[in-house]
Amino acid sequence: xxxxxxxxxxxxxxxxxxxxxxxxxxxxxxxxxxxxxxxxxxxxxxxxxxxxxxxxxxxxxxxxxxxxxxxxxxxxxxxxxxxxxxxxxxxxxxxxxxxxxxxxxxxxxxxxxxxxxxxxxxxxxxxxxxxxxxxxxxxxxxxxxxxxxxxxxxxxxxxxxxxxxxxxxxxxxxxxxxxxxxxxxxxxxxxxxxxxxxxxxxxxxxxxxxxxxxxxxxxxxxxxxxxxxx
Numbered sequence: 001x002x003x004x005x006x007x008x009x010x011x012x013x014x015x016x017x018x019x020x021x022x023x024x025x026x027x028x029x030x031x032x033x034x035x036x037x038x039x040x041x042x043x044x045x046x047x048x049x050x051x052x053x054x055x056x057x058x059x060x061x062x063x064x065x066x067x068x069x070x071x072x073x074x075x076x077x078x079x080x081x082x083x084x085x086x087x088x089x090x091x092x093x094x095x096x097x098x099x100x101x102x103x104x105x106x107x108x109x110x111x112x113x114x115x116x117x118x119x120x121x122x123x124x125x126x127x128x129x130x131x132x133x134x135x136x137x138x139x140x141x142x143x144x145x146x147x148x149x150x151x152x153x154x155x156x157x158x159x160x161x162x163x164x165x166x167x168x169x170x171x172x173x174x175x176x177x178x179x180x181x182x183x184x185x186x187x188x189x190x191x192x193x194x195x196x197x198x199x200x201x202x203x204x205x206x207x208x209x210x211x212x213x214x215x216x217x218x219x220x221x222x223x224x225x226x227x228x229x230x
Contacts, residue, residue, distance in 0.1 A: 025142050025220060051139040052118060054109040056093035060084035062123050072124045074098045081105065104131075113180050113188045114218040127200050128173050134190065137218040144192045145173035147210060156225060159208070166205045168198040178209060178228075186216030191226060 050056075058081055065076040077098060081091050090106065097104035097120060107130075108119035116135030123129070134142040149170055153159055162169060175192040183189055189211040196206040209228040213221050 025140055050089060050092045050096070052093060052106070052116060052133070052135045052141060053089070055087060055089040056106040056118065057109050058084075058086045058090035058094070058105055059107055060086070065124075072103060074103060077103050077105070077123075106133075112177075112190060115188070115190060115214055117177075131174050132177075132192070134212055134220070136214060136220040138220075140220050142212055142220055142223075144175045144210070144212065145194070147171040147173070147175065147194045147208060153208070153225070158206075162196065162206045166196075166198060169196045169205050170198075171195070171208060172197055172200060175210070181211075183213060183215075187214055187221070188218075189213050189226075193228060 060081065061084065062077070062080055064080055065071050065073070074095075077094060078091060081094060086094075094105035097106070102122055103124050104120050104122045106118045107121040110117050114137075118133045118135060118141075120131040120133060121129060122131065128145075131143070131145040134144060136142070147153075149159070154163070171194045173194065175194040178191040178193045180191065181189045191209055191211050193207045193209045195204040196208060197204050207228050209226050210223055211226040212223050215221050
């Protein structure tokens with residue numbers, strides 16, 4: 001029988017270097033943003049300047065893109081959105097999200113302590129059909145599902161102890177919102193928990209909790225592992 005562990009209270013508090021998170025933060029509203037992780041090649045110049053808001057949200061019928069082996073394409077997704085009356089911002093956001101080989105669009109939006117929270121839908125995935133982007137005051141997009149067991153995270157004593165018992169355990173998105181806490185100076189930290197397991201269908205063996213920090217103006221200032229309380 002597999003042994004399922006509760007949340008790891010021994011996770012240490014340390015700052016995660018943004019570079020180690022593999023494009024967790026996606027820049028926006030700057031000429032250089034054409035190189036952002038989500039920016040598509042065909043219309044990068046136009047889409048790079050898009051500031052995400054509730055205007056990027058779309059929901060509609062994609063049945064036309066589920067027929068035939070080659071139907072689930074970026075072109076089909078955009079065409080279906082246009083024919084369903086999607087606005088320019090929603091289409092631009094879908095183009096950004098669908099530039100890396102996967103198809104996606106923004107399906108919901110809400111505000112959390114002054115931070116935009118966009119739900120991203122991946123309609124053709126076999127597993128994990130939703131994700132989350134946090135949008136700061138400057139328009140930067142932070143992908144809370146991009147938690148990697150890189151060298152920095154593996155250096156944490158709690159993660160090391162878990163991997164000693166379950167060496168195949170890894171983060172499996174989507175991350176789940178846990179709480180928000182105030183920071184000194186008027187800032188706020190949004191907490192998201194990502195389960196650790198050996199496979200999609202396996203039981204969770206632990207949880208890693210990441211805090212995403214924003215200053216008083218709601219600009220993203222960094223992220224860190226935060227002990228998860230039971």
